[in-house]
Amino acid sequence: MHKSVKHGLITATAWVVLSTTAMAADTLTLAGLGGKVQDDLTATLFKPSAEKIGAELRTESHDGIAAVRVQVQSGAPGWDVAHLGAEDCAIGAAEGLFEPIDYSVVNGEGVPEGVRAKNWIATNTYSVVLAWRTDKYGDNPPKDWKDFWDVEKFPGRRALSVYPQEMMEIALLGDGVARDQVYPLDTKRSLAAIAKIKPSVSVWWTSGAQSAQLLKDGEVDMEAIWGSRIAGVIADGAPVKFTYQDGVIGFGCVAILKGSKNVAAAQKFVANIVSPEIQARIPTMMGYYGPSNKKAFEAKQFSADVLAQSNASPENAAKQVTMQPTWWSENIQDVQEDFKNLIVQ
Amino acid sequence: MTMVLNHPGIADAEPNADALKRRGSRERRALASLTLPGAILIFLVLILPIGWLFWLSFFGPSGEATLENYARMLKPIYVRTFISTFEVAGLVTLVCVLLGYPVAYLLSQLSERTAGLLMIFVVLPFWTSVLVRTYAWLVLLQRTGLVNTWLIDAGVISTPLPLVHNMLGTVIGMVHVMLPFLILPLYASMRAIDPVYMRAAANCGATPSQAFRQVFLPMSLPGLTAGIALVFVLCLGFFVTPALLGGGRVAMWAMQIANNISVYGNWGAASALGVVLLVVTAIILYAFKRLFRVDTFEGVR
Numbered sequence: 001m002h003k004s005v006k007h008g009l010i011t012a013t014a015w016v017v018l019s020t021t022a023m024a025a026d027t028l029t030l031a032g033l034g035g036k037v038q039d040d041l042t043a044t045l046f047k048p049s050a051e052k053i054g055a056e057l058r059t060e061s062h063d064g065i066a067a068v069r070v071q072v073q074s075g076a077p078g079w080d081v082a083h084l085g086a087e088d089c090a091i092g093a094a095e096g097l098f099e100p101i102d103y104s105v106v107n108g109e110g111v112p113e114g115v116r117a118k119n120w121i122a123t124n125t126y127s128v129v130l131a132w133r134t135d136k137y138g139d140n141p142p143k144d145w146k147d148f149w150d151v152e153k154f155p156g157r158r159a160l161s162v163y164p165q166e167m168m169e170i171a172l173l174g175d176g177v178a179r180d181q182v183y184p185l186d187t188k189r190s191l192a193a194i195a196k197i198k199p200s201v202s203v204w205w206t207s208g209a210q211s212a213q214l215l216k217d218g219e220v221d222m223e224a225i226w227g228s229r230i231a232g233v234i235a236d237g238a239p240v241k242f243t244y245q246d247g248v249i250g251f252g253c254v255a256i257l258k259g260s261k262n263v264a265a266a267q268k269f270v271a272n273i274v275s276p277e278i279q280a281r282i283p284t285m286m287g288y289y290g291p292s293n294k295k296a297f298e299a300k301q302f303s304a305d306v307l308a309q310s311n312a313s314p315e316n317a318a319k320q321v322t323m324q325p326t327w328w329s330e331n332i333q334d335v336q337e338d339f340k341n342l343i344v345q
Numbered sequence: 346m347t348m349v350l351n352h353p354g355i356a357d358a359e360p361n362a363d364a365l366k367r368r369g370s371r372e373r374r375a376l377a378s379l380t381l382p383g384a385i386l387i388f389l390v391l392i393l394p395i396g397w398l399f400w401l402s403f404f405g406p407s408g409e410a411t412l413e414n415y416a417r418m419l420k421p422i423y424v425r426t427f428i429s430t431f432e433v434a435g436l437v438t439l440v441c442v443l444l445g446y447p448v449a450y451l452l453s454q455l456s457e458r459t460a461g462l463l464m465i466f467v468v469l470p471f472w473t474s475v476l477v478r479t480y481a482w483l484v485l486l487q488r489t490g491l492v493n494t495w496l497i498d499a500g501v502i503s504t505p506l507p508l509v510h511n512m513l514g515t516v517i518g519m520v521h522v523m524l525p526f527l528i529l530p531l532y533a534s535m536r537a538i539d540p541v542y543m544r545a546a547a548n549c550g551a552t553p554s555q556a557f558r559q560v561f562l563p564m565s566l567p568g569l570t571a572g573i574a575l576v577f578v579l580c581l582g583f584f585v586t587p588a589l590l591g592g593g594r595v596a597m598w599a600m601q602i603a604n605n606i607s608v609y610g611n612w613g614a615a616s617a618l619g620v621v622l623l624v625v626t627a628i629i630l631y632a633f634k635r636l637f638r639v640d641t642f643e644g645v646r
Contacts, residue, residue, distance in 0.1 A: 066606045088607075095406075095610040157488075162593035203510045204593020219487050219510075332608050340604070341422035344429070344596040 026055040026265055030254075031068070032083035034061030037228070041083065041252070044285040045123060049272035055265055065092055072097045072258050080260040081269065086251035087165060089120035090329030098255040099263050106271040110295035114324050120255035122292035123273050124282060127249050127311035127320060128166040131215060131230050131242035132222035142222055144246040149174035149193065151200045156221030158197065159214050162204040164339035165328055166248045167194070169321055170224055173246050179321050187335055194342055204343050215240055227288040227311050244311060247320040251292060283310040290317075395623070402617035406610045414617035426596040427621075433512070433587065433595065434580035437519045438527075441576050444520065445527035446569070452528075453535035460532075467528050475522055479589050482518045483509060486590075510592025518590040519583060526579060527572035534568025535561075570637050578626055598622055 030046055032038040042059055050057035060079060062068060065088040071077035084092070092098055098119040101108075108116040115122035130148055132141050142154050148170075160167050171193040172182050202220055205211040212229040214220045216238045230242045254273060256266045272278055276299035279291035283306050290312020291297070297307075297314060307313040311320070328335075405411040417423065448467070452460045470478060485491050486509035493505040508514055538561060546556035584599040591597075598618065605615040 064607050069610075091608075091610065202507075202592065206588045206593060210589060213483070217487060218489050336604060336608055337420055337422045340596065341420075341425065344422070344425060344594055 026053070026262070027058060028055045028081065028262055028265055028269055029058045029060060029079045030081045030083060031060040031062045031071075031079040033063070033085075038083070040286050040289075041124065044281045045273050045278055046083075048281070049269050049275075049278055052272045052278075053265065053268045055269060064088065068092060068257065069095065069097060075259060077257040077259050079257055080262045080266045081254050081256055083123065083252060083254050085165075086115055086120075086122055086253045086323070086325035087328040087332065089253040089255050090117065090325045091332070092255060093117060093119040094329055097258055099258055099260065099266075101256070101270065102267045105267040106274060108274065110276060110293040111274055112292075112294075112322065114322070114326060115251045115253065115292060117326070120253045121270060121274055122251040122253045124252045124286070124292055125249050125290040125312045126252065127227040127244060127247040127288070127290075127316075128161075128170070128224055129227045129230065129242045129244060129247040129311075130170075130222065131225050131233075131240055133215065133218060134239040134241050135218075136221040141241065143243065145170045145174035146176065148222060148224075149197055151197070154222070156200075157202040157219070158200050159203040159205055159211065159220040159223035159225075160194075160197075160201050161211070161224060162206045162340075162343065164332075164335050166250060166323065167224065168335065168339070169248045169323065170246070171197070173321065179246070182321050183324050184327055185331070185335075187331070187338070191338055191342055194339070198343065201343075228286075231288050244316045245319045247311065247316075248323055249290075249311060249317065249320050250323045251325060253292075253325075283307070283313070398616040399620050401611075401613045402620050404611065404613045414611075414613045415621075417614070418617070418621060422596070423601065423618075426598055426601045429596055430581060430598040430622075433515060433519070433583075433597065434577050436512075436516055437523055437580050438573055438577045440516060440520045441523050441527045442569070442573060445524055445531060445572065448524075449528045449531040449535055449568075450565075452532050453538075464532075467525050470521060471525055475585055478521060479518055479586050482514065482521070482590060486514055486517065509590055510594070512591070512595055514590040514592070515587045515595045518586040519580060522586060523576045523580060526575045530571040530575065531565065531568040534571070535565050538564045566637065570633070574630060574633060578630070581622060581626060 028050060030042075032041060038059065038061060042057075046057060046059065062071075062079075062082065065084060068079075068082045068084070068088075069092070071079055071082075082092075089098075100118055101121055106121065108121055111122055130142060130145060134141070136156055137154070142148055142150075147154050148158065160170075168185050168187065168190045169182055171190040172186065173179065174197070175189060175193040177186070177189070203214055205214060205223075208226055208229045211223060211225045212233050215223055215225065215230075216233045216236060218238075225242070227242065227244075227247070230240065233240050254270055256263055256270065260266060274293050276291075276293050276295035279293040279296035280300040282289055282291045282296065283302055287309055288311060290310045292312075294312075294314075302310075302313075307315065310316065402414050403410055403412070405413055418427070452463055452467075455463065483490070487493070488505040488507075490508070492508060493502075496502045497505065508517075542560050542564070543556050546560045547553075551559065582599050583597055584603065587595045587597045588600060602615050602618045602622075605618060606612075609615065
């Protein structure tokens with residue numbers, strides 16, 4: 001009796017010691033932009049991926065590339081993996097903030113080449129779409145950005161984002177540039193188009209929540225807005241519709257922070273995130289978002305409703321322009337200043 | 346009597362004064378050393394980081410010494426933003442003075458008890474987050490907002506007024522946030538004015554308005570200038586309110602700093618903006634101080 005208790009204690013202690021060391025070795029910390037999107041991404045992608053490699057996942061939030069830069073520059077980052085917008089991944093990569101992705105571990109096949117870079121890889125897509133008030137336009141709504149730019153045929157108040165990303169693309173589309181001719185962006189033409197529409201733009205929105213509120217309250221009649229934000233507006237019963245026609249597909253991405261102590265585990269984690277099986281969870285679990293890996297649509301059968309809703313389904317993707325994050329990371333500094341200069345009073 | 350006291354004093358004056366002087370300076374040193382922890386703290390958390398910020402602004406993305414972070418500010422967007430930041434701050438300060446002075450005056454004339462009750466309304470906004478208040482203004486001022494709906498229903502206007510997503514909305518929102526910062530120091534200095542002075546002025550034949558202009562107003566100036574300086578400087582760093590109520594058209598320096606932090610890979614790009622704002626603000630405050638001969642933040646002559 002006495003002996004077995006002692007024995008039991010020793011085994012228990014050994015088990016605790018072993019399991020804690022095992023846990024310590026495989027605890028991955030991921031930091032994303034926070035909010036509902038991060039909760040959804042965690043449930044859809046990050047958690048199942050961590051479970052697959054038997055790692056404990058901790059999630060934190062950051063407020064953009066600057067926070068990631070601080071972590072890396074500290075020499076001992078508190079995060080192993082960061083989730084960012086793809087332009088920020090490209091900017092961070094150019095600054096040398098990230099470990100290279102080990103493509104012998106990560107199978108990037110199915111992820112478009114432009115967003116499968118040396119130091120980062122896309123994890124999901126979102127779309128910037130054209131949305132309008134049905135009580136204003138009824139049966140004759142604007143169909144694409146050309147209509148958005150046609151203030152005579154479609155009078156009404158418009159809203160665009162205060163950030164040039166995606167806005168420069170849709171300005172070119174509105175000016176008549178074909179979808180496959182958008183890149184590399186003709187910034188001069190794009191800015192000229194924005195100058196043309198400027199008098200009809202009553203609000204330049206600064207946040208996703210604001211863009212949703214503008215449309216919901218009827219402050220504007222049509223606007224460029226993230227597809228995911230439209231979902232909430234329509235769910236609230238506002239007379240609002242949108243189209244994927246001429247939308248701009250952007251990407252979320254992950255990168256492994258330089259100085260992370262769990263690079264090997266992080267590589268396996270990333271490999272799972274972009275695998276077709278995990279990616280196939282997005283269309284059903286995250287409405288209006290899409291997988292970055294096109295093979296997700298082959299990995300699983302989806303209902304027609306889900307396919308119609310997901311921004312990255314083959315049918316919807318064919319109507320849109322795919323954003324090129326590397327173009328943005330190389331040009332953002334000048335474009336941002338010119339764009340801002342154009343819209344301020 | 347004085348002779349009696351002075352007489353023995355003359356002989357002992359020298360050694361006594363010396364001892365007193367020594368004790369005095371020892372006491373001053375001891376008292377000064379009490380401020381040491383505070384001084385060290387301020388040095389560590391304020392002076393040192395600002396110095397570092399200043400230092401960083403002279404380096405480019407690959408760590409080379411350069412002035413490009415400053416040269417960039419000659420671009421039109423920076424010049425425009427800089428000017429509009431001071432315009433907005435000036436305008437908000439002016440409106441705050443016009444609205445805040447009468448309120449502070451009223452409060453100072455009431456009994457302590459009533460003033461204390463009314464003061465709740467002045468301080469109340471402090472207890473709500475700036476973000477919440479800003480969104481509340483959106484609800485009130487937007488095209489389909491309460492103000493426009495009421496005015497249309499009342500038949501005053503037929504089309505909604507552009508009250509928000511422009512400079513007007515920004516100023517309204519910022520004034521709401523900044524008003525307590527003007528009223529509080531102003532109220533404190535008005536309370537300190539002894540009513541006896543006003544009665545004396547009346548005794549000397551001044552009309553109430555003369556008494557106000559020649560006695561009360563000058564005596565309330567220290568509090569007013571303290572409030573003005575406080576409001577003006579705080580306005581220069583505004584971010585959330587102009588970002589949401591300005592409709593993207595009102596560019597403030599703080600937004601440009603945030604932009605540069607995320608867009609440029611080197612901290613210097615943003616810290617140079619911070620340095621310029623700091624230096625210009627310091628110059629303005631110094632000029633203000635010389636002009637009105639007041640200690641701007643303490644509100645005393």
